[in-house]
Amino acid sequence: MRGADRVVAEDGIWHGGDLATARALFPEAPGPWIDLSTGINPIPYPLPALPLSLWTRLPGADDEAALIAAARAAYRVPAHADIVAAPGTQILIELLPRLAPTGPVAILGPTYAEHGHAWRKAGFSVSEAVVPSEQAATIVVVNPNNPDGRVLSLKDLAGLAARCVARGGLLVVDEAFADFTPETSVVPDIPPGTIVLRSFGKTYGLAGLRLGFAIGAPELMMKLKAALGPWSVAGPALHVGARALSDADWLASAGRDRTHDGARLDALLASHGRIVGGTALFRLLEAPAAAALFARLGRHGIYVRRFQNAPDRLRFGLPGDEAGWSRLRAALTLDVREASPSA
Amino acid sequence: MRGADRVVAEDGIWHGGDLATARALFPEAPGPWIDLSTGINPIPYPLPALPLSLWTRLPGADDEAALIAAARAAYRVPAHADIVAAPGTQILIELLPRLAPTGPVAILGPTYAEHGHAWRKAGFSVSEAVVPSEQAATIVVVNPNNPDGRVLSLKDLAGLAARCVARGGLLVVDEAFADFTPETSVVPDIPPGTIVLRSFGKTYGLAGLRLGFAIGAPELMMKLKAALGPWSVAGPALHVGARALSDADWLASAGRDRTHDGARLDALLASHGRIVGGTALFRLLEAPAAAALFARLGRHGIYVRRFQNAPDRLRFGLPGDEAGWSRLRAALTLDVREASPSA
Numbered sequence: 235m236r237g238a239d240r241v242v243a244e245d246g247i248w249h250g251g252d253l254a255t256a257r258a259l260f261p262e263a264p265g266p267w268i269d270l271s272t273g274i275n276p277i278p279y280p281l282p283a284l285p286l287s288l289w290t291r292l293p294g295a296d297d298e299a300a301l302i303a304a305a306r307a308a309y310r311v312p313a314h315a316d317i318v319a320a321p322g323t324q325i326l327i328e329l330l331p332r333l334a335p336t337g338p339v340a341i342l343g344p345t346y347a348e349h350g351h352a353w354r355k356a357g358f359s360v361s362e363a364v365v366p367s368e369q370a371a372t373i374v375v376v377n378p379n380n381p382d383g384r385v386l387s388l389k390d391l392a393g394l395a396a397r398c399v400a401r402g403g404l405l406v407v408d409e410a411f412a413d414f415t416p417e418t419s420v421v422p423d424i425p426p427g428t429i430v431l432r433s434f435g436k437t438y439g440l441a442g443l444r445l446g447f448a449i450g451a452p453e454l455m456m457k458l459k460a461a462l463g464p465w466s467v468a469g470p471a472l473h474v475g476a477r478a479l480s481d482a483d484w485l486a487s488a489g490r491d492r493t494h495d496g497a498r499l500d501a502l503l504a505s506h507g508r509i510v511g512g513t514a515l516f517r518l519l520e521a522p523a524a525a526a527l528f529a530r531l532g533r534h535g536i537y538v539r540r541f542q543n544a545p546d547r548l549r550f551g552l553p554g555d556e557a558g559w560s561r562l563r564a565a566l567t568l569d570v571r572e573a574s575p576s577a
Numbered sequence: 578m579r580g581a582d583r584v585v586a587e588d589g590i591w592h593g594g595d596l597a598t599a600r601a602l603f604p605e606a607p608g609p610w611i612d613l614s615t616g617i618n619p620i621p622y623p624l625p626a627l628p629l630s631l632w633t634r635l636p637g638a639d640d641e642a643a644l645i646a647a648a649r650a651a652y653r654v655p656a657h658a659d660i661v662a663a664p665g666t667q668i669l670i671e672l673l674p675r676l677a678p679t680g681p682v683a684i685l686g687p688t689y690a691e692h693g694h695a696w697r698k699a700g701f702s703v704s705e706a707v708v709p710s711e712q713a714a715t716i717v718v719v720n721p722n723n724p725d726g727r728v729l730s731l732k733d734l735a736g737l738a739a740r741c742v743a744r745g746g747l748l749v750v751d752e753a754f755a756d757f758t759p760e761t762s763v764v765p766d767i768p769p770g771t772i773v774l775r776s777f778g779k780t781y782g783l784a785g786l787r788l789g790f791a792i793g794a795p796e797l798m799m800k801l802k803a804a805l806g807p808w809s810v811a812g813p814a815l816h817v818g819a820r821a822l823s824d825a826d827w828l829a830s831a832g833r834d835r836t837h838d839g840a841r842l843d844a845l846l847a848s849h850g851r852i853v854g855g856t857a858l859f860r861l862l863e864a865p866a867a868a869a870l871f872a873r874l875g876r877h878g879i880y881v882r883r884f885q886n887a888p889d890r891l892r893f894g895l896p897g898d899e900a901g902w903s904r905l906r907a908a909l910t911l912d913v914r915e916a917s918p919s920a
Contacts, residue, residue: 249807251635269634278633290621291612292594292784321664321787321809328806348806355803441635442812444664460698463671463691464592466664468811469785 247347248542250549251441256537263535268558269551271539273380273411273516275492276554278439279478288469297472304479305447309432310422316455319467319475323410323433323446324348329461330429331356333454336402340370342379342386344543346408349374366394371403378411378418381518381539381549383511385418395425404429404454413437414489414514421449429454434471436515437488438478445471489514495552498559502566503550510547519548534565590690591885593892594784599880606878611901612894614882616723616754616859618835619897621782622821631812640815647822648790652775653765659798662810662818666753666776666789667691672804673772674699676797679745683713685722685729687886689751692717709737714746721754721761724861724882724892726854728761738768747772747797756780757832757857764792772797777814779858780831781821788814832857838895841902845909846893853890862891877908 250271257267288297301319311317320326331353339353343362353360353374366373373394378385386394395405405425410433412419421430429450435441445467448458467475478484492514499517500509507521521527524546531538539549553559593614600610631640644662654660663669674696682696686705696703696717709716716737721728729737738748748768753776755762764773772793778784788810791801810818821827835857842860843852850864864870867889874881882892896902 249635252637253634254637254639272635274633274635278629281629281632286621286624287785289624289783289785290617291596292592292615292617292778293787294595294597296597321811324806324808325668328804352806435635440632441808442630442632444636444808444811461671463667463695465667465784465787468664468787468814470813471811 247351248540250537250539250551253537256532260532260535263533265535268536268553268561270553270562271537271549272436272441272551273513273549274436274441274551275439275488275515276552276558277488277491279474279481279484279488281440281474282477284470284473288473291469293465293467293469293472297469297476298467301467301472301476301479304476305432308479308482308485309419309430309447309449310416311449312422312424314452315421315424315449316452317447317449318455318458318462319472320446320448320458320462321466321468321471322435322444323408323431325462325466326431326446326448326458327352327408328355329458330404330406330448331358332461333429333457334358334372334404336371338367338370339372339374339403340366341374342366342376344382344541345374345376346380346410349376349406349408371398371401372406373398373403374406374408376408376410377420378415378513379511380411381512381516381541381547383411383513383518385415388418388420388423391420391428392423392425395428399427403427406431410436411513411515413485414492424449426451434475434478437485440474440478443471443474444468445475492552499550499552502563506566512549515552517550519550520546521548522546524548531562531565534561536562536565590694591883593880593882593894596880599875603875603878606876608878611879611896611904613896613905614880614892615779615784615894616856616892617779617784617894618782618831618858619895619901620831620834622817622824622827622831624783624817625820627813627816631816634812636808636810636812636815640812640819641810644810644815644819644822647819648775651822651825651828652762652773652790652792653759654792655765655767657795658764658767658792659795660790660792661798661801661805662815663789663791663801663805664809664811664814665778665787666751666774668805668809669774669789669791669801670695670751671698672801673747673749673791674701675804676772676800677701677715677747679714681710681713682715682717682746683709684717685709685719687725687884688717688719689723689753692719692749692751714741714744715749716741716746717749717751719751719753720763721758721856722854723754724855724859724884724890726754726856726861728758731761731763731766734763734771735766735768738771742770746770749774753779754856754858756828757835767792769794777818777821780828783817783821786814786817787811788818835895842893842895845906849909855892858895860893862893863889864891865889867891874905874908877904879905879908 338359341362434445510518681702684705777788853861
């Protein structure tokens with residue numbers, strides 16, 4: 235596995251989505267690479283025509299207002315809460331520790347590693363566990379969770395929020411994968427002391443655009459806005475985001491299609507292990523032979539997500555076309571043969 | 578002047594570039610608006626074709642490496658310094674206070690107001706003056722300066738840097754307008770304790786793209802990189818930036834053309850006041866009748882930049898086509914007639 239050291243990013247956290255890593259790990263794999271290592275919708279929202287002025291001018295207040303109005307409606311933000319747009323959710327994750335006056339911080343894990351990383355960088359004491367420590371002042375929940383799809387009830391989330399408020403902390407709910415299950419979102423009845431993160435790029439298949447949101451009490455959102463400064467979101471992202479977030483028909487249709495794809499993926503993976511969970515955009519497979527399966531898929535030019543702390547698990551995104559489904563089926567079939575030569 | 582309250586942005590700082598404000602101030606002006614309120618090149622770098630994958634995928638490490646390599650060469654970053662890309666220089670300005678352990682901070686002003694604003698927000702004591710206070714640990718210089726084009730010599734900048742280092746602070750040199758005058762840049766011989774900011778959008782006429790850079794000692798750049806987190810720059814911005822920053826011919830040609838345009842603007846403005854200074858992308862006019870001239874231009878659908886603390890000054894960007902030059906000439910001529918009816 236030449237170049238294996240490249241799989242660890244600069245911050246030491248493994249991420250999906252970087253095919254340069256896949257190519258370094260499996261230099262002789264046939265192309266084109268099929269990237270199933272992310273939870274990004276493989277069928278993107280159709281890009282509208284982009285007037286040149288979106289590129290040439292500083293993003294205008296009117297463009298930002300249009301995006302914010304569309305996002306408020308799409309996410310059902312109540313009138314007493316505010317919403318802030320940023321160039322991706324990641325930078326909001328980096329800024330959140332500036333809003334919490336006290337620790338310690340509990341991350342409901344295992345989950346997306348950048349949350350814990352950001353709080354640790356900011357000097358907070360951070361624990362990651364399935365049940366948040368009793369001492370935690372601030373709690374971070376990814377809901378539905380990445381990678382296992384676990385969903386906390388709205389009642390449980392309200393209970394966690396009350397606990398955080400009582401200790402002078404915050405409840406952070408990362409709803410990056412909630413767009414297709416709006417009933418799981420706390421936004422319409424956002425509890426006091428809660429900040430919700432929403433990602434644009436995954437559901438709309440436009441992760442390169444960089445657009446994400448934070449939702450919460452106006453005084454907290456004002457601080458995030460001040461930390462980002464003016465013009466943090468690019469003109470094209472304001473325009474595409476406003477258009478896509480106003481398109482409820484596309485969202486409903488994409489939800490149906492991806493749910494169908496998920497069932498198809500379940501069927502393909504059934505003989506390889508146990509589906510621990512997932513969302514409409516990915517599935518988490520638990521398999522004793524996960525490492526061998528990762529390598530086999532890689533040699534077939536198919537990149538899936540493995541985990542530093544869970545070597546028996548792999549996360550699969552969805553193929554975006556029939557060629558991708560065929561190659562995945564072929565790679566999985568070959569793997570079964572080779573892993574069990576007597577079968 | 579209906580809607581005049583809209584000219585003050587949320588942070589209380591006036592900015593050029595937001596035509597919604599111009600429209601609110603002069604609702605009956607003829608369109609299309611000619612925006613001379615910014616220092617953005619009106620002739621943008623030609624946008625290359627943008628593969629869909631730049632939008633759909635998370636920005637890849639290879640794309641970022643290509644941008645960084647092009648930027649290192651374009652800005653002549655020495656091997657011992659590092660460079661960080663961000664979604665616009667503005668967010669770097671917001672992050673800089675996190676790198677300076679001590680104050681007070683002196684801003685060489687008057688200059689771009691967001692510098693002082695960011696340091697004040699972070700709790701630093703900030704003074705703004707033509708000569709930095711002797712007590713300053715950190716000094717911020719925009720070089721060439723916006724809006725008056727003042728240029729400090731490399732020797733003076735090195736002297737300021739040494740002073741800041743001795744006091745445990747930083748020298749910040751914002752070279753947003755240095756692309757057309759590379760001889761003014763400290764980057765090739767960047768002094769210890771110095772952070773240089775470079776903006777992509779102004780010179781290349783693509784301010785909506787959001788791309789900026791910080792250059793300095795590796796340990797400081799690592800902190801900025803950590804504060805931004807991964808994928809802070811959008812895929813299309815990585816691609817366009819890498820292409821444009823590698824195109825030395827375009828830069829040389831744009832520099833010649835804008836210098837020519839600047840001389841043409843000088844001639845038009847000569848009878849209206851004194852040209853205090855400027856760069857290849859703007860001129861600063863000092864005129865006792867500046868307020869009347871601003872309003873006259875506004876009623877002609879031409880938006881220039883005025884200043885909260887210098888009511889006798891106006892900054893003029895460059896028209897981008899002959900129609901714009903004609904309308905500017907007509908508006909300036911009418912203004913002269915009306916201001917001096919006996920002429």
